[in-house]
Amino acid sequence: MQFDAKVPIYYQIKQYIYHEIISGHFKAGQKIPPLRQLAVTLTVNVNTIQRALSELITAKVLVSQRGKGNFVTTDDVILGHLKQQVLTAEFSELYDHLAAMNIAPAEMVTAFQSYLDQRKEA
């Protein structure tokens, strides 16, 4: 996995877990890979994985069971809002950046659409 050098790795791993849950790769109640395996897969130190996971445990997205593993929560309330929360965070950041360039909301959409169209061609 390739990380953005400008953002803490532990934070990017946190997002990675979010993405795996939202995409359905990690399902409700399912055990996620062990710490040491994640560390190898993502070529990162165990402590860095642990830092990311501990934040997700605090957020009650993951449930930790000593000796057993880490599991995706079965709380439907939390899982139900997850995708919308992550999406809103993404769009909010984008909006702020584009608004700082004096770009109107309507232009934001058309410009994004243009980007996607161009991407599709290639």
Next chain:
Amino acid sequence: MQFDAKVPIYYQIKQYIYHEIISGHFKAGQKIPPLRQLAVTLTVNVNTIQRALSELITAKVLVSQRGKGNFVTTDDVILGHLKQQVLTAEFSELYDHLAAMNIAPAEMVTAFQSYLDQRKEA
């Protein structure tokens, strides 16, 4: 100015300058505020400002004149591509994050549109 604690300040200042140029606040050939004034305005150390500006000078977006100040380039080729470059970088990052959640391009647009609609109401 409020900074995102997860991204280096010097990098965010670099983006800030880009935004000021693209929005038209800083025009071609125009002198930008002195280092020490930017440091006060953005409540950041002079060295941090300097680091951001030095990258922009290397990118030939700014031209430095010792004793006089820093000026926006008059190079139309560079200025002409600036907005598209920054936009593409923003969209590319968004695309990667959303694609990691198994979100299709068409849904990206509608979800973004929904975000903007919701934002308009408030």
Next chain:
DNA sequence: AGTAGTGTATTAGATCTCTATTACACTATA
């Protein structure tokens, strides 16, 4: 009981970012 697999915790050191401080170089102008 023993062993492997798991999560948790602590320490030390490297690197990066940011601040604070000081000094220097050049320009413009009184």
Next chain:
DNA sequence: TATAGTGTAATAGAGATCTAATACACTACT
């Protein structure tokens, strides 16, 4: 020529992140 305004450079120290290494606690299974 003096002075204020500017960019440039270098050093030292604080804090955050990441790595490496080690140890400990709990679970499952033989």
